[in-house]
Amino acid sequence: MIQAKQELLQALAAALAELAPDAAPVAAFESPKQAAHGDLAITAAMGLSRTLKKNPREIGQQLVALLEKQPAVGRWVESLEIAGPGFINLRLKPAARQAVVAEVLQGGEGFGLKPANGQRMMVEFVSANPTGPLHVGHGRQAALGDSICRLFESQGWDVTREFYYNDAGVQIQNLATSTRCRLKGLKPGDDGWPESAYNGDYIGDIAADFAAKKTVHADDRAFTASGDADDVDGIRQFAVAYLRHEQDLDLQAFGVRFDNYYLESSLYADGRVEDTVRRLVAAGKTFEEGGALWLRSTDYGDDKDRVMRKSDGNYTYFVPDVAYHIAKFERGFTKVINVQGSDHHGTIARVRAGLQAAGVGIPAGYPDYVLHKMVTVMKGGQEVKISKRAGSYVTLRDLIDWTSRDAVRFFLISRKADTEFVFDVDLARKANDENPVFYVQYAHARICSVLAQYQGEADFAGADLSRLTAPSEYALMLQLAAYPTMLERAAAEFAPHDVAFYLRDLAAAFHSYYAAERFLVDDPALARARMALLAATAQVLRNALAMLGVSAPTSMGRDAAPEVQA
Secondary structure, eight states: OHHHHHHHHHHHHHHHHHHOTTTOOOOOOBOOSSGGGOSEEEOHHHHHHHHHTSOHHHHHHHHHHHHTTSHHHHHHEEEEEEETTTEEEEEEOHHHHHHHHHHHHHHGGGTTOOOOOSOEEEEEOOOOOSSSOOBHHHHHHHHHHHHHHHHHHHTTOEEEEEEEEOSSSHHHHHHHHHHHHHHTTOOTTSTTOOTTSOOSHHHHHHHHHHHTTOEEEOSSOEEEOOOOTTOHHHHHHHHHHHHHHHHHHHHHHTTOOOSEEEEHHHHHHTTHHHHHHHHHHHTTOEEEETTEEEEOGGGGTOSSOEEEEOTTSOBOTHHHHHHHHHHHHHTTOSEEEEEEEGGGTTHHHHHHHHHHHTTSSOOTTOSEEEEEOOEEEEETTEEEOOOTTTSSSOBHHHHHHHSOHHHHHHHHHSSOTTSOEEEEHHHHHOOSTTSHHHHHHHHHHHHHHHHHHOOSOSOOTTOOGGGOOSHHHHHHHHHHHTHHHHHHHHHHTTOTHHHHHHHHHHHHHHHHHHHHOOSSOSOHHHHHHHHHHHHHHHHHHHHHHHHTTOOOOSSOOSSSOOOOOO
């Protein structure tokens, strides 16, 4: 069906060019709102009505007449019908629908993927300062960022995953102070315990390992403790390395990797912050007032000008962000996506303003942002707010331990990033159709069970796909054919939740097929054709689950192996 759709798109483009040579819209198909209306829909007639000064239905009739002259339409289309004000519904011939099975089996893991396009991009996500374990908000960032990376890789981009963090500043100083207090025998609640200190049990673990003169290794650093409670800088460096190591373990447990770690402190050490300020001053985009240096960010659409350097000489936090993004651009990343919490919304305009004002050739709208809202965790019907280990919040590791990596990744990606999300631990543990990740994985396991029972020829390349004519088979094949377009759209719109929606729809189409038809039938040709359809469905389920970093089990069940539909 993929080939059929491509040929039909070319036929539609040719017909539109003939109908409206000076104003032909882009050839595109939509999915009819009701399956009974057909397989594909064309809405171009409504858009051309004003241009051609004709009734949309009249334009639709002309377009149908032009389409009927196209060889591809004769080859793949069973009927063309005009509906409503000018919709054109296409009903495909069975061969067009059936062809997708062979296309999936031939494509395998590569089905739906595009070849390399030669373009480089970076996705920056998680970017947690090393002051404590990763919380569930970081988990949502990790799920979003990693899935966005996988989606863009599916579209041919060369993607770099980057983790940016601050290894200095007030928060890191509080971390060092907290650890030093533990080394001196203080604990939360004691007289002398600093109000700004971190209270989680992990601070005691850091202090104990520092006192034992241990060495910690993180992905981007290593440090050996001196054991001296008065070695403030050593305590700071050890605590940062310790928590970076802990974060690495959390991310490994979550199945997320990074290609590069970037330190905020390096922007100062390398002179990038000062160089950025000089660029902005030289460009005439700054002014001084009240002893502070300001950026004229209103010149670029911001609601007010922003302070760059405060009267005490310290830079505000968006200045190193501007320097960092200039560095990203200079490193050759023509496209950059930042996945951050919704509390970063206010920084977008000022960072983009700074990048435009710097005059280094960065295009407007650089970088792109995906902002997510936080997660509420429910367990036993009650909201969970505190983790003993973290002291003040639920950690990513808590969610994984309570449920599973697959459940956490699927759940955290299953809603649009900018919507509130309630993570129901009890639902994520259920082994029934209420649990969406179970529902999808169970579809794959069911298929594997049926295929394992099949005694016929294992190579489905020569299967007679014309035998696939049942309504539930048509519905399932249409879902398979929708996969490449869904991937393209999900990447373009930074919408990995579309993959989760698609998986639920594909699983539903399979489960309906499973309930409607028998597979291990006495007719060898029909059985082989149905095995081919099942194998193709399993392949697309695996491919789509992989986009979310979720596994595709070959066996599971509702406390038992899945039943087989014979």
